[in-house]
Amino acid sequence: MSASGKQGEKQGGEQLVIKGLHVAVEGQEILKGVDLTIGRGEVHALMGPNGSGKSTLGYAIMGHPSYEVTAGSIELVAADGTRHNVLEMEPDERARAGVFLAFQRPMSIPGVRVADFLRHSVTNVRNPDRKEGQELIPMREFRDELKKKMADLSMDTEFARRYVNDGFSGGEMKRAEILQLAMLRPKFAILDETDSGLDADAVRLASESIARIGGAEMGILIITHHEQLLEHNIPLQTHVMLGGRIVESGGPELAAELHKKGYERIRAAYPDAAAAEKAMEESRTSEPVSA
């Protein structure tokens, strides 16, 4: 399926709209005014050097408590134009509203089986009004769906019985994140370096899987350093982040250029952002901050 095809079929104009977003971590400003609008059914790529704030944007959208939004807005716009303030939602409410973040380094939860965790998660996301303690989705139905989706990702069924990310290889973790994406079917997904640590074959599989899962239903923001993941997910737009801002947006050819040639042209073209990048880098070396 070609990406350009799905981008034409927007789902009634549902959008994730980010405006003038400023985010600080431990008092230090990382994002310095980010504007980005993702429509449902669109693929966007976000590239940029390490430390430019890409992961920070993902965490801020998902509501990580350490990432403080100091200015700007994040909103979900429904098909009928109703706007929902994402910043007022807890992370679980964001998930139930259809937002998903595939973690670059997902946390391990020892003792909790992938299947148990996912059944709970899928139940809540599909029944956003579910109260704690209410019934989970039926076991058989869930198990059949999980089996099928694991098969699609060439995952052994044994995987469902393992503890969440506990002792997973890098590749297994990434695949588990894609499995969650497939099961939760969010409206908007941020994939934070879902290709890092994977070999070429695994990246191709990931790329195909994401395209298949996303289809016309999902708005996807792919954070990546490479273009391979975009092979089957041709971005409507490629955005370049530098020094906490999106400095340039373009088509798929921009991703190819950055992958081949790096960020020198960008730094030269946007000296202010390059200076901000340098300042952030210096403060990071004196005082470590995770961005």
Place this chain on the structure above:
Amino acid sequence: MATGLDESSTLAIGEINKYDFRTDSPAIFKARKGIDAEIVLQISEMKREPAWMRDFRLKSLEIFNSKPMPSWGGNIGVNFQDIFYYLKPAEQQGKTWEEVPDAIKKTFDRLGIPEAERKFLSGVKAQFESEVVYGSLQEDLSKKGVIFTDTDTAVREHSDLLRDYFGKIIPPTDNKFAALNSAVWSGGSFIYVPKGVKIEFPLQAYFRINAESMGQFERTLIIVDEGAQVHYVEGCTAPMYSTESLHSAVVEIIVKKHGRCRYTTIQNWANNIYNLVTKRAMAYEGATMEWIDGNLGSHLTMKYPAVYMMEPGAHGEILSIAFASAGQHQDAGAKLVHAAPRTSGRIVSKSISKNGGRASYRGLVRVEPGAKKSRSSVVCDALILDDKSRSDTYPYIEIEEQDVSVGHEASVSKIGEEQLFYLMSRGLSETEASTMIVGGFIEPLVKELPMEYAVEMNKLIQLQMEGSVG
């Protein structure tokens, strides 16, 4: 996990105990409060005991009076003269389920013991107040010579067998509370498994305290003969009262050559109960003894199940979970004594403290001279859910032999913000996420429990976690 919450869980708002209900039961005999020789004699007479047991009680009383309170563990704020030591329910002991009084059946219903389980069980022994009120033993078990009865009955009917072991593993001189139990004990289970008999399903007992300010002093003795095998399970729940309540049990177990015994306990006491229990097993040649111990609730629990490995090749294992919440101190642990060569032991202890609760691990591994090539490992992990709560570890290791291997690992962790965020980003509420993390933390032990207890344990943890976050 949040599956199948029944209506009783609506009781569990905040710190209210799930089992906070009481069934009115008329007591026909209630000794006056306090403890002295007259009370002890009265108890013995009520039970129509042989002279040796009466004398054992009286001697134990003297020891109790002469022993100081333990100087370690928690603060034991018990007024011994303000406690009822014996209470006999009005109803006689039932022989079949049909004969069990309705009030008591109702209690079981409230505890949610499933119908199917009752049928499955070979013998449900439930201690209602201080007396075992219901006992049934599957025919084939008795044909095999298995004895499973309440200890009072055993004193009358199996006096010779019982007398050889009673008070031998844990003598009244062992500690003040063992002495107290020896003087006023009532109820508990007596199990004898003859040579080579393997009981494939768990024998179970439910215990309950149900009279205000009533101490409960059950006494359990299990004898596993050579090559025999048994798994005994007790689940304890107690209603909550405003005055302090004392529970002080003694459990003695003998596992003979190549025998196997597993003793599983899940206790969920009301928040005002002092739970001071002495549990000890002796394992002989090639025998295996396993204690699986889950402690929830109570004001103070002091409990350190012990395995003495007396002969070569004996194996002892103690797995424990402690959950301490507001106003609760769990001082729980384990004791392994290697008294013979090539013995092996393992302690796995997991504690969770939240909402100002305190969980302590107190353990001893002792290797006697000559216990060559013995191996022991201790792993204790503590999970602290908030800044108000506390966890301590008191590991004692005494090794008097060179040729041994003893390992100790301890970890203390807090629920990580990153773990919580990860789960919440997948749609789990903060409470659900914390509950899931705690459930995962104890999973290695919960999976050792029989299925219905694993489910119950997860439910209990879930109830403990409700309203705890924020």
